[in-house]
Amino acid sequence: MATVGESRKACAVNPLKMxxxxxxxxxxxxxxxxxxxxxxxxxxxxFGLVLLVRHFKEAIPLQTTAMNEVSTILGGMENxxxxxxNIKKRANxxxxxxxxxxxxxxxxDDVDGFLRxxxxxxxxxxxxxxxxxxxxxDYVGAFEDGWGKAVLALVEAFVAPAPTRNPRQVNLLPGxxxxxxxxxxxxxxxxxxxxxxxxxxxxxxxxxGHIPENFTPxxxxxxxLEQLGRMGASIASIAIGxxxxxxxxxxxDRAGVPCRVFDRLTGLGAVDALMRYLTELSGNAVPAKYRRxxxxxxxxxxxxxxxxxxxxxxxxxxPDLLHTxxxxxxxxxxxxxAAVTTTQSPVLAGLPCEDVLIGDLEDLETRARxxxxxxxxxxxxxxQAAARLGIPLxxxxxxxxxxxxxxxxxxxxxxxxxxxxxxxxxxxxxxEHSAAPQDWPxxxxxxxxxxxxxxxTGCGCDSALLTE
Amino acid sequence: MSAKIQDVFEEPAxxxxxxxxxxxxxxxxxxxxxxxxxxxxxxxxxxxxALQPIVDVAHLVHGPIACEGNSWDNRNSTSSGSTLxxxxxxxxxxELDVIYGGEKRLFKSIREIIEKYDPPAVFVYQTCVTAxxxxxxxxxxxxxxxxxGKPVIPVNAPGFVGPKNLGNKLGAEALLDYVIGTEExxxxxxxxxxxxxxxxxxxxxxxxxxxxxxxxxxxxxCISGDGRYREVAYSHRARAAMMVCxxxxxxxxxxxxxxxxxxxxxxxxxxxxxxxxxxxQIARLLVERGAPDDLLGRTEALIAIEEGxxxxxxxxxxxxxxxxxxLLITGGxxxxxxxxxxxxxxxxxxxxxxxxxxxxxxxxxxxIMGLTEQxxxxxxxxxxxxxxxxxxxxxxxxxxxxxxxxxxxALKAKMPWLDINQxxxxxxAGYEGMVGLVREIDKALHNxxxxxxxxxxxxxxxxxxxxx
Ligand code: SF4
Numbered sequence: 023m024a025t026v027g028e029s030r031k032a033c034a035v036n037p038l039k040m041x042x043x044x045x046x047x048x049x050x051x052x053x054x055x056x057x058x059x060x061x062x063x064x065x066x067x068x069f070g071l072v073l074l075v076r077h078f079k080e081a082i083p084l085q086t087t088a089m090n091e092v093s094t095i096l097g098g099m100e101n102x103x104x105x106x107x108n109i110k111k112r113a114n115x116x117x118x119x120x121x122x123x124x125x126x127x128x129x130x131d132d133v134d135g136f137l138r139x140x141x142x143x144x145x146x147x148x149x150x151x152x153x154x155x156x157x158x159x160d161y162v163g164a165f166e167d168g169w170g171k172a173v174l175a176l177v178e179a180f181v182a183p184a185p186t187r188n189p190r191q192v193n194l195l196p197g198x199x200x201x202x203x204x205x206x207x208x209x210x211x212x213x214x215x216x217x218x219x220x221x222x223x224x225x226x227x228x229x230x231g232h233i234p235e236n237f238t239p240x241x242x243x244x245x246x247l248e249q250l251g252r253m254g255a256s257i258a259s260i261a262i263g264x265x266x267x268x269x270x271x272x273x274x275d276r277a278g279v280p281c282r283v284f285d286r287l288t289g290l291g292a293v294d295a296l297m298r299y300l301t302e303l304s305g306n307a308v309p310a311k312y313r314r315x316x317x318x319x320x321x322x323x324x325x326x327x328x329x330x331x332x333x334x335x336x337x338x339x340x341p342d343l344l345h346t347x348x349x350x351x352x353x354x355x356x357x358x359x360a361a362v363t364t365t366q367s368p369v370l371a372g373l374p375c376e377d378v379l380i381g382d383l384e385d386l387e388t389r390a391r392x393x394x395x396x397x398x399x400x401x402x403x404x405x406q407a408a409a410r411l412g413i414p415l416x417x418x419x420x421x422x423x424x425x426x427x428x429x430x431x432x433x434x435x436x437x438x439x440x441x442x443x444x445x446x447x448x449x450x451x452x453x454e455h456s457a458a459p460q461d462w463p464x465x466x467x468x469x470x471x472x473x474x475x476x477x478x479t480g481c482g483c484d485s486a487l488l489t490e
Numbered sequence: 491m492s493a494k495i496q497d498v499f500e501e502p503a504x505x506x507x508x509x510x511x512x513x514x515x516x517x518x519x520x521x522x523x524x525x526x527x528x529x530x531x532x533x534x535x536x537x538x539x540a541l542q543p544i545v546d547v548a549h550l551v552h553g554p555i556a557c558e559g560n561s562w563d564n565r566n567s568t569s570s571g572s573t574l575x576x577x578x579x580x581x582x583x584x585e586l587d588v589i590y591g592g593e594k595r596l597f598k599s600i601r602e603i604i605e606k607y608d609p610p611a612v613f614v615y616q617t618c619v620t621a622x623x624x625x626x627x628x629x630x631x632x633x634x635x636x637x638x639g640k641p642v643i644p645v646n647a648p649g650f651v652g653p654k655n656l657g658n659k660l661g662a663e664a665l666l667d668y669v670i671g672t673e674e675x676x677x678x679x680x681x682x683x684x685x686x687x688x689x690x691x692x693x694x695x696x697x698x699x700x701x702x703x704x705x706x707x708x709x710x711x712c713i714s715g716d717g718r719y720r721e722v723a724y725s726h727r728a729r730a731a732m733m734v735c736x737x738x739x740x741x742x743x744x745x746x747x748x749x750x751x752x753x754x755x756x757x758x759x760x761x762x763x764x765x766x767x768x769x770x771q772i773a774r775l776l777v778e779r780g781a782p783d784d785l786l787g788r789t790e791a792l793i794a795i796e797e798g799x800x801x802x803x804x805x806x807x808x809x810x811x812x813x814x815x816x817l818l819i820t821g822g823x824x825x826x827x828x829x830x831x832x833x834x835x836x837x838x839x840x841x842x843x844x845x846x847x848x849x850x851x852x853x854x855x856x857x858i859m860g861l862t863e864q865x866x867x868x869x870x871x872x873x874x875x876x877x878x879x880x881x882x883x884x885x886x887x888x889x890x891x892x893x894x895x896x897x898x899x900a901l902k903a904k905m906p907w908l909d910i911n912q913x914x915x916x917x918x919a920g921y922e923g924m925v926g927l928v929r930e931i932d933k934a935l936h937n938x939x940x941x942x943x944x945x946x947x948x949x950x951x952x953x954x955x956x957x958x
Binding site: 032033035059069073079091108124 | 524606619622879895
């Protein structure tokens with residue numbers, strides 16, 4: 023059990039956190055033929071875009087209502103109207119998904135009201151394009167909150183009760199800490215049980231790094247609105263990460279689809295639980311492939327525990343990812359000596375460490391130093407801290423801008439767990455200190471004693487010389 | 491604030507401005523942004539870009555997490571010493587600050603930074619939300635300066651007042667108002683110059699510095715690449731100044747001429763001819779201000795040798811690059827300055843952007859490229875991503891040189907691309923830089939990867955369709 027504290031500093035140094043609207047827009051990128059847009063000044067969008075480009079090394083569709091000083095004071099109705107019409111004309115997306123920002127929230131724009139007016143006024147021009155809005159001020163919560171709210175907004179906009187259920191169909195609601203590869207892996211697991219998954223949002227279709235046949239200004243893939251509309255006919259919803267509880271329960275409330283939230287799917291026991299659940303759900307036995315992978319994971323755990331066991335991990339991540347990493351490390355025998363996160367979450371209290379702090383990377387660095395951490399696990403922004411601490415950095419989560427392959431990192435299922443712990447072990451192995459002759463100097467007293475206990479007796483010997 | 495912006499807009503030395511009517515001038519350079527069709531940076535971004543290369547200063551962003559959390563550590567401006575500028579500082583304001591004002595938090599943040607990091611100065615950046623709620627950063631900075639006995643400099647350029655370019659100038663104003671002229675150098679020489687508007691991206695300043703060193707010319711202050719607070723503070727003692735980019739910090743150059751009688755010229759480090767001109771101009775200005783006139787002869791001698799060396803090295807690529815077609819999409823600033831180097835290497839420039847070029851720039855491009863009026867198709871005002879994609883896909887160009895924003899258009903078209911914007915990782919300044927640029931183009935064009943990615947999949951060829 024961990025006590026949850028909040029950094030009492032006035033100034034955040036080396037932020038771990040990213041903003042809510044960016045998290046929301048990131049979720050919208052998992053919807054097919056969609057144009058995500060921030061309602062705010064253009065800098066916010068530009069920063070978010072650059073961040074995601076650097077992470078994925080992919081073109082990122084993201085628009086702005088381009089608010090300025092004057093339009094902010096007057097209210098953003100006109101800018102939203104223009105933006106929506108512009109986007110419709112240029113890209114004709116199936117969905118325009120809008121997230122507010124600190125600026126427009128501070129002004130107090132009634133975007134829901136604006137949108138009702140706009141949709142009425144331009145019903146014809148906007149035919150064939152849906153609009154979804156989510157309120158995400160920058161000064162509240164973090165990236166993960168924005169993602170959760172966006173998925174909830176999608177459920178509320180598109181899910182309706184279905185007259186009949188499709189006994190093979192399940193919904194999959196991934197948290198923002200899942201990579202496109204993670205989503206792919208999960209889908210494959212589900213399909214291996216003879217089920218079929220509707221993923222919302224599905225980044226594995228849009229941000230998995232592929233070369234499309236043609237150029238498109240909107241998202242490159244992802245779940246379609248038609249699929250979202252069919253979610254009410256599923257037999258169950260599987261949500262990953264506590265942050266997804268709200269969207270999963272909303273689905274249950276709206277369409278009566280029972281939900282199961284897995285707080286993580288990394289670690290032997292966690293994946294076992296998924297396998298059991300899918301067996302129940304589908305009536306099919308665990309496929310041979312996963313029985314074999316389970317054996318491989320066990321073997322990797324045995325191999326890796328020599329290196330990970332007893333080692334001190336400092337982890338900085340958003341709550342659901344932190345929860346996943348900390349428990350997995352703990353299960354491998356590591357000690358989580360420092361944990362820092364970005365926003366409140368029910369998972370924090372259950373972390374396997376003494377305390378967890380809602381803070382920044384400076385806090386993580388300070389704590390890592392104080393507790394003599396041996397490995398730092400956080401996003402790429404931890405690189406300066408790791409260099410100063412002289413310990414390896416295991417880049418995990420977003421942004422990962424100084425490495426390639428961010429979308430193909432796999433961390434869940436038996437296979438992903440195996441990859442994750444192997445990486446940890448390898449990093450620790452590489453950082454292994456090779457012993458040198460001067461590593462274990464005798465204390466001067468001992469050396470002196472060995473010389474006949476001469477020291478401190480006034481014999482005039484220089485004990486410092488003895489250890490040189 | 492608005493008086494300051496008006497002042498910056500009316501900048502008489504801006505070529506752009508001179509071409510405008512009085513009415514146009516009033517409007518300033520904030521072109522109305524088009525909502526839903528824009529995604530440039532904001533004024534805050536611009537101010538930060540301009541000032542952050544002052545490496546020993548703590549740069550504190552006053553606003554919600556979006557402004558700094560989504561953007562820090564994302565530039566390649568390089569330092570030869572302190573790395574404090576790479577630390578992200580932000581007040582990360584919360585909902586309560588929005589309601590009650592964030593000035594207290596700001597003041598405390600400044601104190602924390604000074605206590606923990608003891609920088610020579612703190613720069614405080616205003617952002618949209620804190621501007622909107624009326625936080626008076628000037629007042630807080632003044633109070634903090636008095637209280638802590640250290641310069642605390644307000645940079646008033648909230649994002650929503652305009653684009654990046656305006657932000658550059660507002661950042662420069664902060665230096666003029668609060669920094670320049672506040673300290674004295676230990677000694678001065680007749681060979682002291684300032685370089686203004688050079689950010690030392692990827693270390694480009696260091697490609698030029700050896701040339702100046704060789705001539706005995708001292709960079710008293712580079713504003714702001716690899717700059718130190720003190721250097722900027724005593725920069726008013728330089729004999730002459732070079733302005734690298736008129737679009738970003740011309741106000742510094744002109745106002746320093748007015749206030750301290752430091753003559754300046756606009757020069758460029760890009761392109762061989764331009765580099766030589768720049769050296770000549772620096773020498774000429776220094777001699778006019780009293781430096782011994784043997785400097786002129788020494789400069790010519792250096793130019794002769796360096797140019798010869800550069801052209802020789804570039805020509806050695808000719809056989810490999812002859813006839814290859816280049817599409818050059820830059821911010822448009824001075825794109826002509828690299829055209830001649832590309833031509834010398836045998837490359838054909840099939841298109842160059844002129845979006846931000848002045849009339850004069852355009853004439854120069856025509857002249858260098860030997861274009862007639864009808865050829866203006868080669869000068870591209872604004873190209874949509876779709877057009878760029880088509881152009882590359884149809885192989886009307888063999889390689890695209892552009893900023894990171896459009897890189898994926900080229901890559902998705904399976905065509906080579908080279909980064910020549912601010913996020914680039916290679917240095918392209920001076921004689922060295924131009925040779926380097928040609929080398930990079932050669933590397934990109936001849937990478938065997940292109941042939942491989944363009945190969946059809948086995949199932950797309952007759953042998954595999956089972957038809958045979
Ligand atoms: S537009 Fe405003 S709120 Fe957005 S990043 Fe720029 S300064 Fe910050």
